[in-house]
Amino acid sequence: MNNLEMIYELVNTICADEMGELKDYVSKKSASEIKATNAMHRILYRERTHQASHCQHCGSLAFVRNGKTKTMRQKYVCKDCHKSFSDTTKSIVQSTKKNYQVWHRFIEEMMSGQSLRTISSKVGISVTTAFHWRHKAMEVMTQYQTNERLSGEIQMDETYFLLNFKGIKKNSKNPLMPRKAKKRGTPAIKRGISNEHVCVLVAMDESDQMITKLIGQGNPLIQDFDKALVNRIKPNGTMVTDSKSAYQEVSKKYKCSLIQIPSGFHTLDTYNLGTLNGIHGEMKQWFQKFKGVSTRHLQKYLSWFRFEKYLKYQIEPEYRQKHSFRYIVSNESSVIVNTISKKPFPVDIYKPYPTLNQYFA
Ligand SMILES: [Zn+2]
Structure with missing residues (x-):
């Protein structure tokens, strides 16, 4: 029996008296x-009309208004692909059953760094919903x-994160995940940066434009930098880097x-990497509240x-x-909730752990 039937x-x-009270309650x-739903649509409409409006499916500029929904949401139909869309199409609130206030509270709690459990109880959504919404956001x-x-x-400077497999359940089928295999006293298999690490490039210019990107596994190669920087650097600037x-x-x-x-130094003439070192520190600290982030999702958190x-x-x-x-x-958010935990790893996790295969069987 669903809620309504109940x-x-x-x-x-x-x-009969109670029936009257119920009627008042329901209509209020x-x-x-x-009203709350309309407020959400008004915001979306305003925000989206600031940008060049286009069909949410094919990008065409040729679309016309096509009636309204019961909640007074404007609908459109595209003259090119003939699909219809509305102000919420492809937004995180599309097909949501929760109203404006719920989303507002959710984003407020999420941005203040609350845990999923806290968000769930403060906002009145399940932990799973909070998890999905956070990924969408x-x-x-x-x-x-x-x-x-x-x-x-x-x-520009790199920093490193250890491969992390959070979210993959430990059970009798996969009793030891690789991070558990490291026991106190066993010498580290590899010293320094190895392919057990993923490399994150952080770059920042003088007007605070910033890049935070997972660029590869172990020590980065030229092509790793290249992929991360394409279309992101204006020519004729000055790059300040380590000695790589x-x-x-x-x-x-x-x-x-x-x-x-030069390695071992902090400055050269008037140049230094002070700002970036500060950001690396802040970043590592910021990540602590999540108690580990799966490498699978690291880029989103970055x-x-x-x-x-x-x-x-x-x-x-x-x-x-606001x-x-x-x-x-x-x-736009194109996250489909049941694919979140199936997202492929951005690096080759079998490289440092050739026997890992069995854990994913
Ligand atoms: Zn279209």
Whole structure:
């Protein structure tokens, strides 16, 4: 029996007076639900019409208004692909059954770094829903201001995360995941940076434009940098980096001059990597609240971290919450919830752990 059927059944058990009260309650409640839903659609409509409007399916500019839904949501139909769409199409709130206030509270709690359990109890959604929504919201954040190119003095530095398999259940079938296999006293199999690590490139220019990208496994190669930086660097800047030789090729490719801080030093003339080292530290600390993030999803979290930094640099404190809410609900998210935990790893996890295969069987 679903909720509605249960309610119908209960309604049969109440007296006429109570029936009157119930009627009032329901009509008040539905008026406020519709009002809240409309508020959400008004925001989405406003945000999306700021951007060049286009068909949410094929990108065509040729579309016309095509009636409204029961909740007064504007619908459109595309003259090219003949599909219809509305203001919420492809947003994280598409086909949601929750209203504006619920989403508003969710984004507020999520952005303040609460755990899924806390979010779930404060917002009144299940932990699973909170998990799915967080993934949808992170997907939106990965698109934030990625058309801007870094210019002028650009500090660049790598940092490393250990491969993480969080979310893969330990059971009799897979009793030891690789991270458990390391016991106290056993010498580390490999010293320093190895293919048990993933490399994250952080770059920042003098106007606080920023890149936070998982670029590869172990020590990065020139092509790893290349993939991460394509269309993101304006020529004629100055790259400030560590002494890694790959940067020589990278700087040539982007027609930038190169200042490399020799290893063991913190500065060279007036140049240093101080800002970036600070950000690496902040980033590691920021990640602690999640108690480990699967490598599978690391890029999304890096984008979230970057989004927060932008908010801090660009938006006055009193507007940050509003800005993040509007950005997150009005931009595209294509996450399909039952594919989240099946997302392929961005690096070759069998390289350091050849026997891992059996755990994924
Ligand atoms: Zn279309």
